[in-house]
Amino acid sequence: MSKGEEVVLLDFWASPFCMRVKIALGEKGVTFESREEDLFGGKSELLLKSNPIYQKVPVFLHNGKPLCESSVIVSYIDETWASPALLPPCTYGRAQARFLADYIDQKLFDAVRNVAMSKGEATEAAKKELIEILKVVDGSLGDKDFFGGKTFGFIDIIAIPFTSWFLAAEKMGNFQVEAEFPKVSGWIKRCMQRESVAKIIPDPEKIYEFVLMFRKKNGID
Amino acid sequence: MSKGEEVVLLDFWASPFCMRVKIALGEKGVTFESREEDLFGGKSELLLKSNPIYQKVPVFLHNGKPLCESSVIVSYIDETWASPALLPPCTYGRAQARFLADYIDQKLFDAVRNVAMSKGEATEAAKKELIEILKVVDGSLGDKDFFGGKTFGFIDIIAIPFTSWFLAAEKMGNFQVEAEFPKVSGWIKRCMQRESVAKIIPDPEKIYEFVLMFRKKNGID
Numbered sequence: 001m002s003k004g005e006e007v008v009l010l011d012f013w014a015s016p017f018c019m020r021v022k023i024a025l026g027e028k029g030v031t032f033e034s035r036e037e038d039l040f041g042g043k044s045e046l047l048l049k050s051n052p053i054y055q056k057v058p059v060f061l062h063n064g065k066p067l068c069e070s071s072v073i074v075s076y077i078d079e080t081w082a083s084p085a086l087l088p089p090c091t092y093g094r095a096q097a098r099f100l101a102d103y104i105d106q107k108l109f110d111a112v113r114n115v116a117m118s119k120g121e122a123t124e125a126a127k128k129e130l131i132e133i134l135k136v137v138d139g140s141l142g143d144k145d146f147f148g149g150k151t152f153g154f155i156d157i158i159a160i161p162f163t164s165w166f167l168a169a170e171k172m173g174n175f176q177v178e179a180e181f182p183k184v185s186g187w188i189k190r191c192m193q194r195e196s197v198a199k200i201i202p203d204p205e206k207i208y209e210f211v212l213m214f215r216k217k218n219g220i221d
Numbered sequence: 222m223s224k225g226e227e228v229v230l231l232d233f234w235a236s237p238f239c240m241r242v243k244i245a246l247g248e249k250g251v252t253f254e255s256r257e258e259d260l261f262g263g264k265s266e267l268l269l270k271s272n273p274i275y276q277k278v279p280v281f282l283h284n285g286k287p288l289c290e291s292s293v294i295v296s297y298i299d300e301t302w303a304s305p306a307l308l309p310p311c312t313y314g315r316a317q318a319r320f321l322a323d324y325i326d327q328k329l330f331d332a333v334r335n336v337a338m339s340k341g342e343a344t345e346a347a348k349k350e351l352i353e354i355l356k357v358v359d360g361s362l363g364d365k366d367f368f369g370g371k372t373f374g375f376i377d378i379i380a381i382p383f384t385s386w387f388l389a390a391e392k393m394g395n396f397q398v399e400a401e402f403p404k405v406s407g408w409i410k411r412c413m414q415r416e417s418v419a420k421i422i423p424d425p426e427k428i429y430e431f432v433l434m435f436r437k438k439n440g441i442d
Contacts, residue, residue, distance in 0.1 A: 092288075098296065
């Protein structure tokens, strides 16, 4: 990183979307300042000013210039700090990666959260949907080490943070990802061996405690 | 385009997502074969095989290799046929363009369709939401000719096809985009002066007829 560069992340520890940005920065070897937002107390002025449309974390500030939406931020990081490349070098590979990342983005976390944050019949319905999505994800992974092949890259960064919420979903939905999706399970283990991932992904037990707190606060339990 | 290249689009005339791909190809001067899908009768084997996850148009086949999801396809077209560039040259500008395109993608068409395809109170609620979204879009446009400034580009291609559905939404929702959003209205006129847009965007009256047919078919009227 050039001297004098300022990289700031408006952050929240349990947000998988913030985790993506931190893992991408770790892969690139970019040092940054994380500013934890108080999402339940009051969001910072800087957050509200920088992300007026969604008012959500993560907000990424590069030399004061704000960017929002985690997939957009990860693409920006990949283009700004070129090495190691996160997206594949060929245009067709990049398009395929963006397609799958988009699918994971639109489907996986909502499904995981719906299992973790519901009860009764709603949990059963959400679990069925999550299992269908995991089948697609499992099929895309196939026998590869990572989604892009031998190397950890863009899709892995998009997807791996969601897995920190799996334990909470498993406990609420009474099922086990590991037993039903051994390929996904092996991929999680390989990702967790990377320093950039291991030091960012929180203990799933802590996410489970956060989910329990959230359920109580919102009258689900 | 290099000799021997084959560019095929699995298409549907009223789909704004297909229009995007056709406008992007027009901007790049790429000739292609459009194959109209029968979405109500039966989708082609090639569509089902090429887009097993969503089973939707557009599907883009470049020398037989399929790509799905219109934003992904437009990015691929921009990277494959370099001139004229649709996304801005600087990384920050590209990220901002992707952010706004994503917002328009996730919000605008659903809102337009919800006004066009509902009735009674649901139409009123959908209209309110559409107006809020148009305020954001209008603010992003500001006093610029196009979303990226002086030049027609990526965000314009993402957004302009949705405007062919405005007439149907206006008739169902009893309001006028032109009267309430003169900046958006001026931008539509400027886009329609481009050959790539004018020859692709269907007559809004035809979209309105399509909407009436769809409403009848689905028991809304």
